[in-house]
Each structure stands twice: as structure tokens, then as C-alpha cells.
Amino acid sequence: MQGFASQELVGRDREVDAVLSALRSPELRGALIVAEAGMGKSALANVVAGKLAQEMPVHRIHASSALTGIPFGALAPLLPVLSAEDTDSPLAVMRALLGRLRPAGAGSGQATPLVVVDDAHALDESTADLLSQLMASGRVRMLILTRSITDIPAGIPAQVWSGVIARFHLHPLTDAQVHELCSQVLGGAILSTTSAELARRSGGNPMFILALLAETRRTGSLTERHGVWLMGVNADPPQGRLADLLKAQLSGLSSEEREAMEIIALAEPVPVAVAFRLGLHRSVDALTAANLVSVEEAGSRLLRPRHPLYGQLVRHMVPAARSARLRQRVLKVLPEDTESMDGLLRSVGWSLDCGATVPDETLLRAAYMANNFFDSDFALRAAREIQDPALQPAARVQTARAHYQRANFDAAQELVTGTVEQAADLTTVKLGTLLRVQLHQRLASDVAGLDQARRAWQEAIERIAAEAEAAGTLNDELRADIESSWRGAALLEALIDVAKGAYSSSEAGISSLLEKARSAGDIEAELVSLALLGEIHSACGRAETAMVYTREALGIVNRSDHRFLNYHEFVLHRHLSALLWAGAWDEMANSVNQDLVISSRSALRIGGTVDMCLAVRELRRGDMPAALLKLTAAVEGMRTHDPEGHLGLALAIAAQLAAGAGDTDTADEMLAECDKAPPRGGLSTRVITRGNRLAAGYARTNDPRILAALRETAEQAEEQGLVAAEFELRCLSMYLGDPTVMNRLLKLEVEGPRGRAVNIFARAVLDHDIAGLLRFAAEPADPDARALGPLALQEALRLAKASGDRTQIQRVQRVISKTDNGTSSSRSSTAPILTRRETDVAALVAKGLRNAEIAGRLHLSVRTVEGHIYRIFEKLGIGKREELTAELLQE
Known part of the structure; x- marks a missing residue:
């Protein structure tokens, strides 16, 4: 990986142009760039200075807190001949400085020099006053870099307010810019949700992004697999250079501000009213001004560390005894009814860290919520502390959920077995059943196991209802819960029918269940019904209609204060599918971003699906190299998390593109893996996967028998009423040159x-x-x-x-x-710039070497070489190895 100082500037082109325009303007005397530490002020100034070096003399001044108390201390590098006595005379200093900036022999036609002032907030007053006078007189132009305008000594800020100095703010990098920076640093493809998680944790701060990349690589949380970088769940506190950078930002805090920061990090989120009751008014103001703490304005005003990294570091640094004392202080003023769900997890974790007793019911709730947030480690910790024998079946279900999310499927299967039959409450029965369904969908390819789970659920409902009636505890609330459970069992039966492709017969039944759920106020059954109806409409070619249903279902999940987060992936996958078929790419990006806000761990799990959607977008727009690059990332993401069974489809499409690009080795490898993968997903997904597998085989061999088999598979999809699948297969045939599909494509009604x-x-x-x-x-x-x-x-x-x-x-x-x-x-005309490694690989491809030969020459893995080739194709806008010529590389 490249060093911190060697990165190309990413995401600042507009700012560079604006600053250059300001510094060249005869009406202005300079420019000021404001941003928190690490946002790239110095890097931007380097680019600007480099572009202006041929137009005007450029000089640098570096202020620092160590020189703040020394008059003209920041000017020392520009005043090497000034005696100690002269430093007491501002006039002598000014003459010496002008002699350096505007030498006497330079002539009257010399351009006005540019002075770049780094960390201007640390300037001493004498230096700031002198520079302000020189700038006001027009003898110099200035590019001023600062974290805060108000911290610069008077004089320079006055010229900013008067408008003779242009002011610019550097904002955090966007997710797309973070993705570009990560790809540049890592020299390879990176899963979109991985770069989005890095953007979330760093707050888009380039300095933190670079430190995070180095730290996560060192710890093994960020790993390269087959040329693609993926992020695993990492709950470890920041260490190494990353920790040093964070500590440097905290080093200037007073004892009161540090204590406030500790309380906010340990009790996150902290209501503003609670902080005020603790007497933290001034400290909170100082922390927000220093960009260390942020205030959520929506709903209850809550205080959080500005970046998650700050919270992790501070919690790790607070000694246990001090943490316990702070907890007791906070508990005196923290109302119990104001806890948010993430606040509950922090509160329980803080209590366990301090050795405090937590009620078993609270531990169970915390384990449930931790699993919903995909925090498997905390879910296991909380469930392990539960002692009440009556809660053990529920604790076992939460433990099993945590193991399932860790991909420990055998352990999850063993733990959940028997819980539905033993549970005394309907909630545990439901959660145990849902986990059995997830395990079966992950490990098996038939629906028999799903039917068994449905029957076990129904039997448990009957048992609990009979026991309650016999005990005289069958009240109205329990009756409503029993009715809701029966609706849930009916929806599971409907899910099984949808997976079989029985769309027409299922649609009416699910619509009826939706109406009953709405009448009863059963929001859970309502959102599941909406998601299933969306899936049916998508499969039947009605994607724009499907979006209405899945959008409403996702809205219920997002608005329900984390109550239905365990359904989030189920709903999100169906919503993304509808958006993909409908080509609603902007809404897809918004949905993924919202998912990252709700739970970053969830976003890491759907990374393969997200990149596959992005690949399909590029496919439809005709950018095959970009599509192949995204598909390569999608395949790696799905190897780890593929709840809907799309890995085979991704492999088949990637094989088509690789074959079309002339990369037969990769195409053959992906086809072999596709053939080994067991069929998963619903009937429509399986048919589309088979069609794409046939299309990939034809792209590889041009065997007309394969084209005939693809036509036959499309006819079977027509007979089964799989409109979307048939449309996809007919389109594949059309692209492959089959003229017989046009009449049928004209008849298909696809939204x-x-x-x-x-x-x-x-x-x-x-x-x-x-x-x-x-x-x-x-x-x-x-x-x-x-x-x-x-x-x-x-x-x-x-x-x-x-x-x-x-x-x-x-x-x-x-x-x-x-x-x-x-x-x-x-x-x-775009003149793409290849990295040094990409240039080496491209030169060998142009010479006709195969991927394995290139890997041997450069001591790389074959997959890494493939990743480089895909990026080369994307940058050069080509789709075949034959187009990569020495002449093109010279251009």
C-alpha cells in the first residue's frame, strides 16, 4: 500500500479550480481554506502551489503551537539573516521579509508572490499582523489554511469578512470519493459497502481513511481475496498510527472537556438535557466547536462522538474504576424511559463492564437488539449472562442467531433445535422458526424443511393456546398474539409457495392477509405481506408496481425504532430486486445508504448484492469493463454472505463478460465454480441463473446447441408464468444473435x-x-x-x-x-492514468501473455492479475485483450 504522503488528491477538483481562480483574480488578495484536521487542506494547497509555480513565486510558512508565543517565530525560515536584535523591530522584520519575497533585482514586472500559510490558527499575533499588512498593501497574495477563522489573530479575519479574501470550506469526502481513494491506495477493487463503512467510521476525513486502511489491513479486518478487498466486522479499539492521530485531536482538551467527552462516549447517545443536568454546558459547546462531538437535531437532541472512532478510542482509554464512577454520576440524572435502542446496548455493555447487575429481561432484550444490529459478539455476551431457567429457550435462540450471523451454521442448528417445541411464549417460537427457515434456505435447496418448520410453528401455537386456556390466562392480549402468530404461519406458507413459483395462486391469499393485518394493526404481518407481494410483482414483470409495495415495507422497518430490524435484510433484498428490474438506480443508492445508517454491520453483509446491482446497471448502459469489475467484487462478497442465493447468477454473468473480453481462463474458472454451486433461491432466480449459465457457455464456445437450450429454457419459463425470467432469457438470446425471439419480446409486458x-x-x-x-x-x-x-x-x-x-x-x-x-x-481524450503495477500488467497483456504467465513474472496471484486487468479495461474503456496494444498504452 502506498504511504500517506504519496496519494493523488481525490474529490477536490472543484475546490482546486475555485482556489486557483481566486488567487488569480485581480479583485482579491488571497484565499482562505477552512477545514478540520486531516481534511486535506495541505494536500490541496500543494496542488494549487504546483499549478501556480510557473506564474508567481511561491513561499511556505508553517505555523505551530510551539511557536505561538514567539514573535515572528513562524517566519524564521524566511528570515535567516535577521539578527536577534532586529526581531524586536516589526519594521526590520518587514524589510527583511520583503527582501526575501520581492528581491530588489527582480524588476518591477515581477508577479506578486504567493505566501501559503499552513495552520494559520497557530500564528503568533506579530506574524499575523505583519502578513495582514503586506496583504492589504497588495505586496503579497496569501493562501491561508486553518481549522477555524476565529482562532486566527485579528487582521486576517477582518479581510475575510470584508470580502477581499475568498473563503472556502472543505467538506468530508462523499462515499463515491472514499471508494475512489480506497481503490487508489489499495491498488485493487473494493466492495462498495466496505468503502462505505470506511466512510462512515472516518466521517469522510481523508487522514482517518488512510489510517483506517493501514490499521484494518494490519489487524486482518480488511483482507484481499481474489483481487477484491473486503471488510469484516471489527470491534477492536483504534491502535497504532490511527490511535495516535485520534489522541492528537483530543490532546488539547481541558480536564472538564475530557470528562464530558468520556461521558458522551461511554453513555452514547446522551440527551442534551442530561448533559446540561450534569453541568456540561460549556464543555459540550467546546467539544462541538472542536468537531469532536455532534448533536442529532432530529427528534430528541442527542450527543454522540463526531466519528465512531473517537467513541471507540475514548471508551478504551477510560480506566474501569473511573468508568464506574462516571456511570453512577450519569445514572442519577438519566431517565430510564429516554433510552434509544442503541442507547440500551451501550447502557447494558457499560453496566457489564463495571460489574453491575443487569436484570435477565433486560439482558434478553439487549441480546435480541444486538442481533438485530448484527453485533454477534455482544449478543453472545448478553445471552450468556441470563440465569433465569424460564428464559433459557429464548436465550438459546438469541445465541443461535448470533452463531448464524457468524456463519457458524452447525452451532446455530444445534442450538435452535428443540427451542420451538420447548418455548413457553409465542415470541420465542416465532424467532426460533424464522431462524430455522434462514438455516434451511442457506444449507438446503428444497422446500421440505420449510414445511416442517411451518408445521412445528403451528403445533407450538396450538400448544401454547391450549395451555393458556387450561390455566385461565387466555386474555385479550394473548388472543391477539395468537391471531398474529397464525397470520405469521400463513405467511410462511405463502413464502414457500412464492419460492416454488406459484405466483398467481399466492397473490390473492397474501393480499387477503395484508388486509387482515391492517385491520388488526399487525404491522409485522403487514410488512412481510408487502415484501412478498413486491417479490411476486417483480417476478411477474411488474417492477414499478413492486417498488410501491417494497418501498412501503422498507418504510415500516425504518420508522419502527428498530423493532423490526430482524426483517431488514429480507425486505431490503426484495426492494433492491424491484429497483434493479425497474432501473431506479438513484433510489437504490438511497436505500443502501439508509441501510448503512441503520446498521453498518448489515451493510457489510449485503455488499455482494449491492455490487451486483451496480454491475447490472453498468451492463444495461453498455459499460462491460465496469460491469465486470463490479461483478468480480460482488462474487467475493457473496462467497461470505448470500442469503438469497445469487452467487451462481453473479458467477454466470461474470463468466459471460470475461469470455466476451477474451479472458477464457477466468471464464472457465467461473463457469466451473457456477456448476459446483448448489441451486439456491426461488424458482425465478434459479431459472435466470440457468439461462445466464447457458449464455456464458455459448459466449465461450459458440455451440449452437447451447443457444437452442437457452431458447428451450425460456419457453419453460413462459409455461410456468415466470414473466421476468422469460424476458431476461429472451433478451440473452437476442444479444447472442437469435432472431426468433423478437415476436415474443414484443408481446411480453414488462414494466x-x-x-x-x-x-x-x-x-x-x-x-x-x-x-x-x-x-x-x-x-x-x-x-x-x-x-x-x-x-x-x-x-x-x-x-x-x-x-x-x-x-x-x-x-x-x-x-x-x-x-x-x-x-x-x-x-x-480522457487520458487515464494507470498505476505502476497496472502499467506492468498492461504491458505484458499487450505482449500476449496469459494471466498465469503474468502472475509468474510479477510474483502475484492469478486473481490479483485479473483484478488489475479489469481495472485497466475500465480506465482505458476497452473490452477485449486484443484492444490493449502498445500504441494505446503510449497514448
Whole structure:
């Protein structure tokens, strides 16, 4: 990995241009950049200074707290000949400084020098006053870097407020910019949710991002697998350089501010009212001004450490005895009814750390919530402390859930076995059943086990109801819970039918259950019904309708104060599927970002699914190298977490793209792995996976029998009423050159921009509308139709040749020629920069070496070489190895 000082500036192009414009403006005297430590002020100034070095003399001043008490101390590097006596004379210092900045022999035509002042908030008053005078007189221009304007001595701020100095704020990097920075530093592909988690933990601060990358690599939390970087769950406190950087930010706190920071970190989140009752008013103001603490304005105003890293470090640094004393102090003013769910987990954890007794019911609730937040370590810790024999079945279920989330499936299976039959309450029965369903979907490919789980649930409901009636405890509340449980069992039966592909028969029953759930106020059954209806509509080609249902289901989860987080992945996967079919990419990004806010650990688990959705987006837009890069990352993510059984599909699509790019080794490897993977997921997913596997085989071999098998599989999907699956398979055949699918594609009614684009394309082909096909290729109705552009040109040329009209043929050929030239021009004009390793790999590819040979030459794994090649293709805008020539590399 590259060092901290060697990174290219990422995400600051707009700011660089704006600062350059300000420094070149005759109406302004300089520019001021404000940002917290680590945001890249100095890096941006280096870029600006480098660009201006040919236009004006550039000088640097580095202020520091060690020099704040020394008059003109920051100017020492520019005043080497000044005697000690002269330092007491501001006039002598000014003359000496001007002599350095504007030498007498330079002539009157010399450009005004630029003085870059780093850490201007640490300037001594004498230096700040002198620089302010020089700038006001127009003798120098200044680029001032500071954490706070108000901390700069008077004079310079006055010129900022008067408008003669332009002011710029550096904001945290966006998720996309963090992803770019991580890819640059790691020199390889990184799962999108991994970079998003790094962005969350660092707050988008580049300094913390770089330190996090180094630290997580060192601890093994961030690992490379087959050329893709993935993040595991890491609850360890910051260490090494990362810890040093964080401690440096905390080092200037007073004892009162440090104590406030400790309380906020240990009791996170802390209501503002509680902090005020503790007398932390001034400390909280100071901490927020220093960007160490943030205030959540929505709902109850809550205080949290600005970055999660601060909280982790401070909690680790507080001694146990001090932590216990602070806890007692906080408990005196903290109302019990104000705890949020994450506040509950922090409170229970803090109590256990201090050796305090926690009621078993609270421990069970904490274990349940920890599992919902995918904090398996804490769930195991809380469940282990439960002593009440009556709560042991429920504790076992939570322990089993934690092991399932850790991928310890055998342990989870052993623990959950018998809990449904032994449980005395309906909640434990439900949670045990849901876990059995998850385990079966993960470990088996049939639905028989799901039926067994459903029957066990129904028998447990009957048993608990009979026992309550016999004991005389069957009150109205329990009756409502029993009715809700019966609805849950009916929905599990519906889920089984949906998995079998029985969409038509299931839809009416689920719609009826939805109405009953709404009438009874059963929100849990309502959200499950909505998610299943969304899945049905997606599979039937009604993605835009499906979005309405899945969006409502996800909204229920997000609005319910973490009550239904155990359904979050189930709902989110169905929502992402609907958005994918509908081409609603902006909403998909928003949904993933919201998922990261709700639980970062959940986002790490769906990373493979997210990158697969992004890959499909690039596929539809015709960017095959970018799609292959994302699919490679998706495959690695799904090897770890694939609850919906999409790994085989990702492998099959990746194999198609690799074969199309001429990388037969990778295509064969992925096809072999696809064939070994057991069929998983619902019927629609399995059919689509099979179709893509056939398409990949045809791309690899051009065997016409495979194309016939793909056509047959599409016909089977038609017979089974799998509209979306049939549409996908017919489109695959169309891309592979099968002309027989156009009539059927025209008849299929599929919602979404892609469905409409395919309909227009098929109509133009069947009508022999050459002009229409050329318009379609030149002006796609939607970005998702771009991939059809080359195919439209091919069909236009075929139809023109079939007509024998030479004028038409020449017209189409001219359009194709212009398209090819435009693509080439666009590719070369971007002047992509390859890393040194990518350049080495590209040179060997251009020489005709195979991936294994390149790996041997450069002492890399074959997968790492593949990752480099995919990134090279993406940067150069090419799709085949044959296009990677020495001439292209020279460009």
C-alpha cells in the first residue's frame, strides 16, 4: 500500500479550480481554506502551489503551537539573516521579509508572490499582523489554511469578512470519493459497502481513511481475496498510527472537556438535557466547536462522538474504576424511559463492564437488539449472562442467531433445535422458526424443511393456546398474539409457495392477509405481506408496481425504532430486486445508504448484492469493463454472505463478460465454480441463473446447441408464468444473435425503462425500420437502453444488406464508422492514468501473455492479475485483450 504522503488528491477538483481562480483574480488578495484536521487542506494547497509555480513565486510558512508565543517565530525560515536584535523591530522584520519575497533585482514586472500559510490558527499575533499588512498593501497574495477563522489573530479575519479574501470550506469526502481513494491506495477493487463503512467510521476525513486502511489491513479486518478487498466486522479499539492521530485531536482538551467527552462516549447517545443536568454546558459547546462531538437535531437532541472512532478510542482509554464512577454520576440524572435502542446496548455493555447487575429481561432484550444490529459478539455476551431457567429457550435462540450471523451454521442448528417445541411464549417460537427457515434456505435447496418448520410453528401455537386456556390466562392480549402468530404461519406458507413459483395462486391469499393485518394493526404481518407481494410483482414483470409495495415495507422497518430490524435484510433484498428490474438506480443508492445508517454491520453483509446491482446497471448502459469489475467484487462478497442465493447468477454473468473480453481462463474458472454451486433461491432466480449459465457457455464456445437450450429454457419459463425470467432469457438470446425471439419480446409486458426500450427495439426490427434503429442507437430513450445501441446498429446493417439497397448500406456503415470513431476519441481524450503495477500488467497483456504467465513474472496471484486487468479495461474503456496494444498504452 502506498504511504500517506504519496496519494493523488481525490474529490477536490472543484475546490482546486475555485482556489486557483481566486488567487488569480485581480479583485482579491488571497484565499482562505477552512477545514478540520486531516481534511486535506495541505494536500490541496500543494496542488494549487504546483499549478501556480510557473506564474508567481511561491513561499511556505508553517505555523505551530510551539511557536505561538514567539514573535515572528513562524517566519524564521524566511528570515535567516535577521539578527536577534532586529526581531524586536516589526519594521526590520518587514524589510527583511520583503527582501526575501520581492528581491530588489527582480524588476518591477515581477508577479506578486504567493505566501501559503499552513495552520494559520497557530500564528503568533506579530506574524499575523505583519502578513495582514503586506496583504492589504497588495505586496503579497496569501493562501491561508486553518481549522477555524476565529482562532486566527485579528487582521486576517477582518479581510475575510470584508470580502477581499475568498473563503472556502472543505467538506468530508462523499462515499463515491472514499471508494475512489480506497481503490487508489489499495491498488485493487473494493466492495462498495466496505468503502462505505470506511466512510462512515472516518466521517469522510481523508487522514482517518488512510489510517483506517493501514490499521484494518494490519489487524486482518480488511483482507484481499481474489483481487477484491473486503471488510469484516471489527470491534477492536483504534491502535497504532490511527490511535495516535485520534489522541492528537483530543490532546488539547481541558480536564472538564475530557470528562464530558468520556461521558458522551461511554453513555452514547446522551440527551442534551442530561448533559446540561450534569453541568456540561460549556464543555459540550467546546467539544462541538472542536468537531469532536455532534448533536442529532432530529427528534430528541442527542450527543454522540463526531466519528465512531473517537467513541471507540475514548471508551478504551477510560480506566474501569473511573468508568464506574462516571456511570453512577450519569445514572442519577438519566431517565430510564429516554433510552434509544442503541442507547440500551451501550447502557447494558457499560453496566457489564463495571460489574453491575443487569436484570435477565433486560439482558434478553439487549441480546435480541444486538442481533438485530448484527453485533454477534455482544449478543453472545448478553445471552450468556441470563440465569433465569424460564428464559433459557429464548436465550438459546438469541445465541443461535448470533452463531448464524457468524456463519457458524452447525452451532446455530444445534442450538435452535428443540427451542420451538420447548418455548413457553409465542415470541420465542416465532424467532426460533424464522431462524430455522434462514438455516434451511442457506444449507438446503428444497422446500421440505420449510414445511416442517411451518408445521412445528403451528403445533407450538396450538400448544401454547391450549395451555393458556387450561390455566385461565387466555386474555385479550394473548388472543391477539395468537391471531398474529397464525397470520405469521400463513405467511410462511405463502413464502414457500412464492419460492416454488406459484405466483398467481399466492397473490390473492397474501393480499387477503395484508388486509387482515391492517385491520388488526399487525404491522409485522403487514410488512412481510408487502415484501412478498413486491417479490411476486417483480417476478411477474411488474417492477414499478413492486417498488410501491417494497418501498412501503422498507418504510415500516425504518420508522419502527428498530423493532423490526430482524426483517431488514429480507425486505431490503426484495426492494433492491424491484429497483434493479425497474432501473431506479438513484433510489437504490438511497436505500443502501439508509441501510448503512441503520446498521453498518448489515451493510457489510449485503455488499455482494449491492455490487451486483451496480454491475447490472453498468451492463444495461453498455459499460462491460465496469460491469465486470463490479461483478468480480460482488462474487467475493457473496462467497461470505448470500442469503438469497445469487452467487451462481453473479458467477454466470461474470463468466459471460470475461469470455466476451477474451479472458477464457477466468471464464472457465467461473463457469466451473457456477456448476459446483448448489441451486439456491426461488424458482425465478434459479431459472435466470440457468439461462445466464447457458449464455456464458455459448459466449465461450459458440455451440449452437447451447443457444437452442437457452431458447428451450425460456419457453419453460413462459409455461410456468415466470414473466421476468422469460424476458431476461429472451433478451440473452437476442444479444447472442437469435432472431426468433423478437415476436415474443414484443408481446411480453414488462414494466420499467428496459422493458420499454426492448419493446421499441423489437418493433423496429420486425418492421424493418432501419431509420428507427439508427435513431434508437443515436438517441437511447433511457440510459438503461445504451447497451442495445450496438445491437441496433448491427440489426440496421443486416436489414440494409438484406434489402440490397446500397444507399441504405452505405448510410448505416457511415453511422457505424462515426460511432466507432467517437468511442475511440472519447476513450483517448480522457487520458487515464494507470498505476505502476497496472502499467506492468498492461504491458505484458499487450505482449500476449496469459494471466498465469503474468502472475509468474510479477510474483502475484492469478486473481490479483485479473483484478488489475479489469481495472485497466475500465480506465482505458476497452473490452477485449486484443484492444490493449502498445500504441494505446503510449497514448
